[in-house]
Amino acid sequence: TGGGEVVRYMARHPADKVAKAVLIAAVPPLMVQTPDNPGGLPKSVFDGFQAQVAGNRAQFYRDVPAGPFYGYNRPGVDASEGIIGNWWRQGMIGSAKAHYDGIVAFSQTDFTEDLKGITQPVLVMHGDDDQIVPYENSGLLSAKLLPNGT
Structure with a gap:
């Protein structure tokens, strides 16, 4: 849950507290499958x-x-x-x-709005063969949701 904690912290604290971050194989935005997140895991x-x-x-x-x-x-x-x-x-x-x-x-924690609110640069790193946290629904999606994500 480390990546989720970083995202939640950055979204809730002023940008001057954290200059940038790296999310490595992190769970955001949301792992579980929901009607709004059909690519999640059941x-x-x-x-x-x-x-x-x-x-x-x-x-x-x-x-x-x-x-x-x-x-x-x-x-x-x-x-x-x-x-x-x-x-x-x-x-x-x-x-x-x-x-x-x-x-x-x-x-089940949805970090979508947190990701959208982070203005600092965030590097998202995630392997495309992750068997625990699916790449397409986490790394790729997080990078798209972050205003300054790579």
């Missing part, structure tokens, strides 16, 4: 994440980095057990309640 995807966190959080924090998060599920890619283990460690030391609620925060 809510059932995020409900599934919450069910996994509630049901077996330890396994969830192993499965996500071992597969789609780092692209280790792609043919010919060697998974790094160190990176997977570190992701698991970070997940397990965090608050289960915060992680559960955070899924709603990063998937």
Whole structure:
């Protein structure tokens, strides 16, 4: 949710507090599918994440980095057990309640108006093979909504 936090901060504070920013693989403007956001992911995807966190959080924090998060599920890619283990460690030391609620925060918070109100230069970087945050509905859309976005 880091990119969302940057966008929300910049939209709510005077431009003299932040000169510029970079959004890297960030969730804005909105991840969940709605009538106004048909390119978003179905809510059932995020409900599934919450069910996994509630049901077996330890396994969830192993499965996500071992597969789609780092692209280790792609043919010919060697998974790094160190990176997977570190992701698991970070997940397990965090608050289960915060992680559960955070899924709603990063998937259902609409940053569209925030993006439109940011006047500072913002560089948007996002890979077109992101399996977690779809490129077309996040990076491309954010750059278009930002008045001074690249």
